[in-house]
Amino acid sequence: MKRTSAIIGSLAFFVVAPCSVAGLMPWWITGWQVTPPVGDIWPVQFAGAVLIVAGIICVVDCFTRFALQGLGTPAPILPTGTLVVSGLYRRVRNPMYVGVVAAILGQALFFGDTRLVIYGAVIWLAFHLFVLVYEEPTLKQTFGEEYEAFRTNVPRWIPRLTPWPGRAVG
Numbered sequence: 001m002k003r004t005s006a007i008i009g010s011l012a013f014f015v016v017a018p019c020s021v022a023g024l025m026p027w028w029i030t031g032w033q034v035t036p037p038v039g040d041i042w043p044v045q046f047a048g049a050v051l052i053v054a055g056i057i058c059v060v061d062c063f064t065r066f067a068l069q070g071l072g073t074p075a076p077i078l079p080t081g082t083l084v085v086s087g088l089y090r091r092v093r094n095p096m097y098v099g100v101v102a103a104i105l106g107q108a109l110f111f112g113d114t115r116l117v118i119y120g121a122v123i124w125l126a127f128h129l130f131v132l133v134y135e136e137p138t139l140k141q142t143f144g145e146e147y148e149a150f151r152t153n154v155p156r157w158i159p160r161l162t163p164w165p166g167r168a169v170g
Contacts, residue, residue, distance in 0.1 A: 001071050001081065010067040013075040018059050018096075021123060022103040026116055035112035044109050051106025058099030061087055076134070083143045085150050090163035093154045097127040131156065 001009070026032070034045075065087055066073055070080025074096060088095035101124045108116030139147045153164045 001078065003068065003071060006067040006071045006073060006078075009073040009075065009078050010063045013073050013078075014059075014063050017074070018063075018100050018103075022055065022059075022100045022107075025119065026104060026107045029115050029119060030107070030111050030113045032107075032111060034110070041112060044112070048106045048109030048111075051102045052110060053106075055099040055101070055103030055106060058088060058095050058102065062089075062096040062099065065089070076138075079142075083139070083146055083150065085154075085164075085166065088159075089150075090154065090160075090166075092159040093151065093156050094127070094131060095159075097124070097131070098157065098159070101127070128157075 063074060065084050066080055069086060070082050070084040072078055072080030092098055101120055104116055104120040104123060108114065108120060136151070140151070149166060150164075153166055154160065
């Protein structure tokens with residue numbers, strides 16, 4: 001896939017997937033209305049805002065790497081031609097999913113709405129099942145030993161404290 005096509009495809013998928021899952025759905029659930037606080041809630045809202053921003057940065061970074069380094073998209077129908085193992089991928093195998101869930105849970109804290117905690121848990125479970133049933137077997141079949149080395153050294157969900165020093169591919 002050419003770089004321009006990868007960028008356009010990634011932008012389109014960005015609007016369809018993470019913007020819908022971490023933006024449109026939380027808005028539909030909450031109307032982005034802040035629940036009246038019980039006591040002093042600003043530290044919780046601040047933590048929520050930090051999670052939202054960190055999640056967005058994480059997702060944007062991953063989409064950028066897929067388009068510019070992997071010359072593909074995060075969409076399963078237009079995957080990368082190379083295994084992207086740089087940036088946040090050196091710390092956790094699924095930083096894009098971690099970023100989306102962080103943005104959702106950040107909104108739960110910011111808006112004070114437990115429905116978003118439940119929604120975030122359901123989304124994480126869906127991501128987890130997708131990773132187990134489709135993504136990991138597909139990556140193993142596509143990239144073989146290269147993916148196995150990555151999978152062995154980089155955790156699925158909880159980031160490493162230090163980046164994996166393995167070869168940065170992509």
